[in-house]
Amino acid sequence: MKGRAIHNYLVTLYAEQQPDTLLKYLTKQGADPALVCYDAHYALRICLEKDLLEASVSLSALLGQWEAGVGRALRDNPAAALKLARRADPEIAYTLYKNIAEHVISKNQDVSEAMALLAECPELKIEDILPFFSDIVNIDDFREPICQSLQEYNNQIEELKAEMEEATKSAEYVRSEIQSFRNCSVLVSVTDSCSLCALALLLRPFYLFPCAHRFHADCLRAEIQPTLGPARRNKLADLQRQLNTFTNAELSAATSNGLPLREVIRNEIDDIVASECVYCGEHMIQCIDKPFISDEDWDRVKREWE
Known part of the structure; x- marks a missing residue:
């Protein structure tokens, strides 16, 4: 506890006097909250009070507060928010990417910027970002990604059809096997013996x-x-x-x-x-x-x- 208190005090000094050194210190401490020498929650509170954006984003990621971290990064640096989202688990990353897309598109309504974001985030589809555009945006600008998305859906449908056909054939085969067993008969002779004990x-x-x-x-x-x-x-x-x-x-x-x-x-x-x-x-x-x-x-x- 004494060592942690010293490191917490060091975080406070860095935050007040050497913010750049604080970020290096946090990076050196690692990304496991159980192994860092300071109290991560305390450090985050100090960084928020001092409005140290990069450090607070880093600490948010350390504590698993991904949405909060991305939200803070979007205030100043969308690229940092995107970098942070890539570190999250896939099921969380999708939501983070959508938050980033909503922020970027709602702010500028820039089609080219949205297309670049789609290219950087393969988890996002065109249908994920279209609701963030205003009604006056020309849909012709989205023709290529829409066609690509439709083609992907078509491929998925074809794959599902193939799987359904294979499952149907398997079911028919099993059904025919069951029917053949129903009609199957075996003659048991008085001389037949048990395959285990060899008795009649x-x-x-x-x-x-x-x-x-x-x-x-x-x-x-x-x-x-x-x-x-x-x-x-x-x-x-x-x-x-x-x-x-x-x-x-x-x-x-x-x-x-x-x-x-x-x-x-x-x-x-x-x-x-x-x-x-x-x-x-x-x-x-x-x-x-x-x-x-x-x-x-x-x-x-x-x-x-x-």
């Missing part, structure tokens, strides 16, 4: 995937459960608990969508467990670095092989 498939409820892999429901749950996140794992356990503990009357009760509760629960379990084949989906990719023999089984397997 028809012994227990099972899942059959389009890739031809087939799993007992309990085998697939046991395989997929360790890969689930905590939330989905708890959700699966809760659904299983409901299915096992609710009475037949409760499970047969219709839900808000008209389906029995039993079917709703099973659909949610299917979404978690059988959203994709455990051998052909992301699960297999995630297991690519998983060793064939787990650490806890290594000693046992090693002894068996000896």
